[in-house]
Every structure is written in C-alpha cells, then in structure tokens.
Amino acid sequence: MPPTSTLRAPTIASTHPANPLDIGALYVRYEGAVRRRVRSFVSPQDVDELVQDVFTKALEKRESFRGDSAPLTWLYRIATNLCLNRIQSSRRRRQLLSENAPAMKRLQIVRPNQETSVFLESLWRTLDNETALIGIYYFVDDLSHREIAELVGVSPRTIGNRIQSLVATAREAATGPERGGLA
Secondary structure, eight states: OOOOOOOOOOOSOOOBTTBOOOHHHHHHHHHHHHHHHHHTTSOHHHHHHHHHHHHHHHHHTGGGOOSSSOHHHHHHHHHHHHHHHHHHOHHHHHHHHHHHHHHHHHOSSOOHHHHHHHHHHHHHHHSOHHHHHHHIIIIISOOOHHHHHHHHTSOHHHHHHHHHHHHHHHHHHHTOGGGTOOO
C-alpha cells in the first residue's frame, strides 16, 4: 500500500455565511474515501493531484451543496466528474494507451480485479460523461434509478434506458476487438 498523502486539510476559513459547510472538516473526515474513489479511476501518480482538485472544487463550489444528499455523496460526484474528465481527455487517453498497452499484452494471467479495472477504464473512455456517471452510480455505488435521477437531473425512466444502453455497450465491448468491442 502506498504511503498516505502529504496533502493537508485547507487551513483557510472554509465556511461561508450562506452555507456553513466546513471543507476542512470534510477533508479530515472523507479524504480517505475520496482517495479510494479517485484511485478506482486513475493511475497512482495522478491520485494526489485529483484528490486535491476534489477538495479545491468543493471549496469553490460549496454554495452548490444543497444538503439533499450526504456530503460524501456530493464529494463522490465531484471526484467522479473530475476523474471522468481526466480519463476522457484525448491527450491523457493517448498517454494511458501508450503507457499501458505493452504491459497488458505481456500479461498472461491477470487477477479479476485488474482485468475488470482495465476493461472499465476502456469502457469509460468510450462513454459520454453522463452515461459513465450513471453507470458508476448504479453498478459501483448501488444507487436506485430514482436516486440516480435526482443526482443527474433526469427522469428515472431515462436512467433505466441509459443503463440498458450501457449494458449493451459493455456486452459488445466484452466480445473483443475482433467482434467490434474495445481495442
């Protein structure tokens, strides 16, 4: 396990008169959970930077926290969006492919978690941010269609349709490049 980060909780006054959300306290309480969330998306060398970005974004956008959900849910959404943006950056995508393609080809046997991670990373790169976010909320966070609809701002039926489409895309991708799947 890598050493824990040297990042520090924000030391500035992190409360706002209109919204008493204390970002420093959230950092102390949830930094580990946010770090695990970020680690599930990006390479280890990017984790510290993105965790810092999550809490910086939370500090900047603390007025947007409405209290409809738990603070951790709000931080997860920020983390997920930042990570998906990083993954979908074309420059970053090319760099990841060039860094990881030779290593993946050399692997004869991989543990299911590694295989799943590689597959999901490839799948996420093919999806738009909203569909990927819906997939994360449904398959990773185990949220209901109604809960996801509230977070994303669409109807539960739309969530169901997007999940069906995502499942079909994943099935097609799992067949391999020779049958039209992910490369």
